[in-house]
Amino acid sequence: MEDDDATESTSLLRGRDRRSRGTFTSFGKRRHPEEDGALETTDDPLMTKAYGDEQAWSSSLPQWTWILQFVILAPINIVLVGQIALLMTSALHQTPADGNPVLPTYLLVVGLTVLLLLPMTPFIHRFTYQIPTLLFFVFVGCLIYNLLAFPFSPNARLKHRFVQQIDLDTGVNNVSLSGLDGYVQDIISVLPSAAGQPLCCGDIPLVASGGLQTCTWHGLAPDVVPKDITMAPYSNRTLKGYKSWLAYNATFYNQSATFTFRGRNTKQYRLLFDSPVSSVHIEDGATDPRFKTITEKGSYQVRLFPRTWDKTMTVNVTWSEEQAEGQTGKVMALWSDANQHGTIPAYDEIRRFQPIWAAVTKAGDGLVEGWKAFELR
Secondary structure, three states, rough: HHHHHHHHHHHOOOOOHHHOOOOOOOOOOOOOOHHHHOOHHOOOOOOOOOOOOOOOOHHHHHOHHHHHHHHHHHHHHHHHHHHHHHHHHHHHHHHHHOOOOOOOHHHHHHHHHHHHHHHHHHHHOOOOOOHHHHHHHHHHHHHHHHOOOOOEEEEEEEEEEEEEEOOOOOOOOOEEEEEEEOOHHHHHHOHHHHOOOOEEEEOOOOOOOOOOOEEEEEOOOOOOOOOOOOOOOOOOOOHHHHHEEEEEEEEEEEEEEEEEEOOOOOOOOEEEEEEEEOEEEEEOOOOOOOOOOOOOOOOOEEOOOOOOOOEEEEEEHHHOOOOOOEEEEEEEEHHHHHHOOOOOHHHHHHEEEEEEOOEEEOOOOEEEEEEEEEEOO
């Protein structure tokens, strides 16, 4: 009994009581036989050299081999996966501003990050707890910053789309901006021409832009047509103001109709139909027999891009199941030249007064769209 008490007292004096050990005292250290209360002679000699909780056979390996293994595994993975991650990030980081969902982008980032850090898995236990703790705090700080900081800056600007539409018959002039809901209203609020005007906003985009919000108001009148351009062969008509920018003539017979039109100072046209046409023939236009001019379901519009300015266009269209009489639609001309200041004042105004974190671009083929409605009677 005296011997047992002496042994216990000696153990307490030497600090070998297992109850006195802290939670993290053995983290990252080799195990000692004294901690289990067993004699050194009864311990497995391999386990006395194993690192931490590694398997016994690892004790026969040199301690520096994990560095060599990491050097062999990490560079190949970083070069391959890292380049893919950089390419994906640079290609997709602006797509949410175009109305695309952000979840696929985030999932790609998470997946590539896991693959990038995967070579660290066999060696993570050799790092002390200070390193993952530091990385955790860095993660929390970056997360808080990204949730609270304004998402756009002069180096990462929000792109919004501009178009100005004019009814050349009535003179109604509307300017529209399409962009992310909330931000596009902030851009319009700093424009002098939109001050005091009610905004007409909706989620129906002017172009296929992923459901971006579109806001419309009465804007500044454009000046895209010089005053000295004649309207031959329509010069015998008395056309003033917006009406002189585009002239057309339409004839029809049975299920076919022929449109002849000419715009001023433009090389872009559109024909819009409320009912789809089944065939289109453009006078002096080239065709390729390998491709169909019109799909089986028909087409609601025809886009024309002549190579010369102010070219007179002649287009013949046919409806397969309906008569041409009574058909409705629009004849449209487009203008996109904004190099000279004052040609499109509404566009110049946005470029001047928009916030530094915004960038304007055009919503479609043209910055200004002038159209006239037709009804075949």
